[in-house]
Amino acid sequence: MPEFNKRQGVKKYLITGFSGFVGRHFLAYLDQLNEPVAVLGIDRGALNFDLEVFRNLHCSFKKADLLQGHEWEHLIEEFAPDYVVHLASFSSVAFSWVNPISSFANNTNVFLNLLEKVRKVNPKCRILSVGSSEEYGACGLDQLPLTEESTLNPVSPYAVARVSQELLSKVYVDGFGCDIVMTRSFNHIGPGQLDTFVISSFAKKLLAIQLGNTEPVMLTGDTSIVRDFVDVRDVVRAYDHLLKHGRSGHIYNICSGTGVTLKSMIDQMAAILGIAVTQEIDPRLVRPNDNKAIIGSLKKINDEIGWAPRIPLDTSLRDILDYWRSKSVA
């Protein structure tokens, strides 16, 4: 670490939630830039991938719980990051209903701890505060596409935590002069995502059907709902562009701008696999308060920093299926 602190032109990224789905894709993105970059990853879980894969990065890892200041606060001083990419979160809406206190603490309090440390010892460091389309919550079809000016109406403990994080970010920018760029990131998809997320679970199931491991029947919730899916590799490119070119104190939607039904996602993956499946609704999987449609506007991020998704939906779905195929063979 120390040698990197002295080298000119090296950009230093501190990434929280390092071991997660988005963290690994963010690393892959930085790696292919082939620029002088140092990364310090922290995560409350153990490191679950090989850092050596990223050959163009100077990369290190520290296991630390952001709720335990002594485990990580010294790193803000020692590593002196240019950027903090705050990916650590309890991102499950379902979990937030089961354990609201833990969900709230591991989102809001964790973020506040990080803000306070950065403010006190390294206030010039730019922070990326990752929010969620869940912040919009209950919205009518007449409000689509959702812009950054749309009303927030969070309907889960998770969504409230994300709104709180965003409001705290604004206070730290306006009141303390911190440098924070905020996102509202829509539904991520991509290879490596846990099967607790809907598209990843559909892909895993469809592959099992293709391999003959299970009956060709998909038991689902309401698949007529419309969501705005964006490939995680496009998302991490947006994150890095926002760190470099976004405006402090501003919020940016990260989305495709296009709505797709869950049913259509299943149909497209079944077509790629060349299989026929029957879809059946399991009432236990239907969420009573689910929005009929969520679609974002990407006008602001596109106008300001020129970002738009590049990866076609078909490519995302093929890569997700390939990921599960590699796992089933391995």
Added chain:
Amino acid sequence: MPEFNKRQGVKKYLITGFSGFVGRHFLAYLDQLNEPVAVLGIDRGALNFDLEVFRNLHCSFKKADLLQGHEWEHLIEEFAPDYVVHLASFSSVAFSWVNPISSFANNTNVFLNLLEKVRKVNPKCRILSVGSSEEYGACGLDQLPLTEESTLNPVSPYAVARVSQELLSKVYVDGFGCDIVMTRSFNHIGPGQLDTFVISSFAKKLLAIQLGNTEPVMLTGDTSIVRDFVDVRDVVRAYDHLLKHGRSGHIYNICSGTGVTLKSMIDQMAAILGIAVTQEIDPRLVRPNDNKAIIGSLKKINDEIGWAPRIPLDTSLRDILDYWRSKSVA
């Protein structure tokens, strides 16, 4: 406690932040109702007044920190309140700038702990969630008077915590079926308020001038700002009416509907005391981000439950001055 649990018609109030300014006035209000009421007060500080003063109440106290579940959670089961009046808070905006983590934890986390316990063991209990006009934050003069539909733009860590509390309340009502009434309470005044609050500090200073203990010069911040002051005794009456008649999941402004400059408050108190004072601005006391004017609309609470303030401003100011006189003599 047990005998009260068996008696019919006794309404049981659990009051958090019991030892505070509002808590004592709430007790006085309940006492003069002369109805069968049992009160259990909890506070992280020691009891600082004599419970025997309230002759018509069955009143008990338990010292407990709401962040420490083992100190109080059993009380929700044992006392089985009909109403929880959640007055506990770190209500200083200034403190929230100095120690955002402690302020946030002692507002948001405390409230979430309370919600979770009530939800799990006593979900029929009605909770009064006290919010603040600070939630409105930065607003233009064209937005006055502020209604419950006005945009929230919180500008301090304290204000963000209050917005978070309100959003969590809505989620607990809509998602868990809890029974919560929310307020946005404007600037309280009244006898017994700490001199860290502006009107109370002015009154104390003016009395010292009258008594000849100090020069007749008031060093203040910007006294041209306009605020909506409401007597704490009117506030606690609103709280009890909302517990009995407010709609779950709804937010109610508690305000006078009238704006008064701080300068006018000083002038009125000086006139009551029959003294002449010189006002001087101390630039260190001018808050850079202070709103020029904050005035609320009380239409909703007035339409729905018929509440409006009853205590004239002149009475409030005389009682505040009498309070400080009694303290200076004592």
